[in-house]
Amino acid sequence: MSGPKRDLVGIEPMSRADIELTLDTAGSFAEISERPVKKVPTLRGKTVVNLFLEPSTRTRTSFEIAGKRLSADVINISGSGSSIAKGESLRDTLRTIEAMSVDCLVIRHSSSGSAAFAADLLSFPVINAGDGCHEHPTQALLDLYTISTALGRLKGVRVVLVGDVLHSRVARSLMLALEKVGSAVTVVAPPGLIPSDVEQYGVRVAPVLDDVLPSADVLYVLRVQKERMGRQFYPSDREYASLYGINKTRLEALPKKSLLMHPGPVNRGVEIDADVAESGRSLIDKQVTSGVAVRMASLYWLLGGTPAA
Ligand code: NCD
Numbered sequence: 101m102s103g104p105k106r107d108l109v110g111i112e113p114m115s116r117a118d119i120e121l122t123l124d125t126a127g128s129f130a131e132i133s134e135r136p137v138k139k140v141p142t143l144r145g146k147t148v149v150n151l152f153l154e155p156s157t158r159t160r161t162s163f164e165i166a167g168k169r170l171s172a173d174v175i176n177i178s179g180s181g182s183s184i185a186k187g188e189s190l191r192d193t194l195r196t197i198e199a200m201s202v203d204c205l206v207i208r209h210s211s212s213g214s215a216a217f218a219a220d221l222l223s224f225p226v227i228n229a230g231d232g233c234h235e236h237p238t239q240a241l242l243d244l245y246t247i248s249t250a251l252g253r254l255k256g257v258r259v260v261l262v263g264d265v266l267h268s269r270v271a272r273s274l275m276l277a278l279e280k281v282g283s284a285v286t287v288v289a290p291p292g293l294i295p296s297d298v299e300q301y302g303v304r305v306a307p308v309l310d311d312v313l314p315s316a317d318v319l320y321v322l323r324v325q326k327e328r329m330g331r332q333f334y335p336s337d338r339e340y341a342s343l344y345g346i347n348k349t350r351l352e353a354l355p356k357k358s359l360l361m362h363p364g365p366v367n368r369g370v371e372i373d374a375d376v377a378e379s380g381r382s383l384i385d386k387q388v389t390s391g392v393a394v395r396m397a398s399l400y401w402l403l404g405g406t407p408a409a
Contacts, residue, residue, distance in 0.1 A: 106402050107219040107226045110235035111276040119280055123245050125397035126390070132169055133392055143172035146203040146403050151193070152229070153179040153209045158364055158388055159229050159239070163206045166395035172203075172403075190214065194221055204403055207231075212269075225402035233267050233328065239363055240273035242394040244281060246387050247318055250359055255282035260312050261303070262344055263322030263371050266293045267329065270363045271322055275301035286312050288344065292333040309344055313353040321346055321362045321372050337370050346372045351379060359383050 111119075132140055148167040152160045160176065167174035177197075179185060184193055190209070197205060198221075207218050208229040215228030215235075230236040248254050259278055265271045265287055275298075278285050285303040287294060298305060306312045313319070324340065334340050341347075351360065360382045368374045377384060 105223065105225055107215075107228075108237055108398055108402060109215045109219050109226065109228045111237045111240050111273045111280070112235070114237075114277075114280070116280045119241065119244065119277060122241055122394065122397050122401065123248060125400060126241075126245050126393040127249075129169075129396040129400070130390075130393040132396070133389075138169050139171055140169070141171045142400060143167065143170040143403055146172045147201070148172045148174050148204045148206065148399065148403075149197050149202050150174060150176045150206045150229075151197070151208070152176070153184060153190075153207075154230065156208055156229070158391060159208065159236075162388070162391040163227075163229060163238075163395050165392050166399055169392070170396055170399060172399065175202075190217070191221065194218055198222055198224070204399065227398060227402065230269050232269065233272070234269050235273045235276075236269040236363075237273050237277075238391070238395055238398055239270050240277040241398070242387060242390040243270075243274055243320070243361065243363070244277055245394050246361065246383050246390045247283075247359075249390070250383060250386070251317060254278075257283040257317045258315055259283055259285045259318045259320055260288060260306075260309075260316040261285055261320045261322065262288045262309055262346070264293045264324050264333075265289050265298065265322065266295050266333075267325040268322050272301075274320070275303055279303075286316075288312060290334045290340070290344065309350070310353065313350060314355065316354055316358050319346065319354060319358060319360050321360065323363070323365065324367055324370055341370055345370060346376050348373065348376060351376050351381065354381075361387060363387065 150163050164174050204225045206227045206229050207215050209231050212232035212234035215231045219226040275285055279302040287303050287305050288309045362384050366372055366377055
């Protein structure tokens with residue numbers, strides 16, 4: 101690849117065309133995961149390091165699978181097994197990785213801005229796999245890919261986003277992405293869990309969930325992020341569930357063809373009931389499947405591989 105290096109730090113700097121190109125590329129990579137031999141030589145000889153300094157199941161595993169399906173060598177580093185646990189700084193860890201001729205870094209970190217810090221420091225592409233409460237761009241891209249595969253369009257799709265928007269990097273990236281592709285987003289959350297600047301994302305805020313369910317094409321439920329809450333934002337889980345939790349009655353209040361999404365992991369019985377998460381309208385498993393194709397597409401564009409075989 102020639103020219104300046106590219107990074108995927110957030111949805112914010114992406115154009116609608118960039119987003120559409122990634123989704124189209126994901127569409128052509130999705131089929132590789134259906135083959136008996138799920139591997140193409142596209143990124144042979146490239147080394148991708150997954151540096152995950154916060155817990156993760158879906159994102160870390162799907163980046164690893166995506167890299168391996170494209171024949172890259174993938175190395176996983178976690179906080180507890182690395183020298184970060186001995187007190188090494190993020191800067192020193194990044195420089196150490198750079199000294200080993202790596203081609204791409206995927207980073208998850210609890211501090212907002214850490215992915216941009218890595219992208220500025222390193223001479224090779226950086227992908228943000230979630231930085232604090234800031235952005236999680238590949239999650240938004242996989243959500244768009246899932247919606248467009250299920251509904252055949254993104255423009256004009258009405259999305260109701262319910263839950264802990266304040267602490268959610270998923271919500272931030274998703275609101276930015278949905279606005280760019282022309283979807284209409286309504287946010288519903290306990291007042292303390294709505295960011296004060298939410299209107300800059302071009303969304304509408306609605307106070308009562310039950311009022312907006314009948315006009316949702318997609319109901320997107322966010323996890324209550326207790327690990328990021330320094331104080332109590334609502335009286336109790338029971339009260340949260342009664343006002344904002346998705347149960348069978350709420351699911352039935354949606355139009356017949358509407359779909360349910362959640363980025364995972366799910367707090368069953370708080371933001372969503374167990375039987376609802378597993379209902380036929382739930383796209384939760386499809387979101388996970390889409391994650392592999394979208395991350396293959398992201399690695400492909402940043403590393404400038406050759407077309408899939
Ligand atoms: C999200 C994350 O880590 O930001 N999960 C994910 O990547 N699938 C959402 C969450 O933890 O609630």
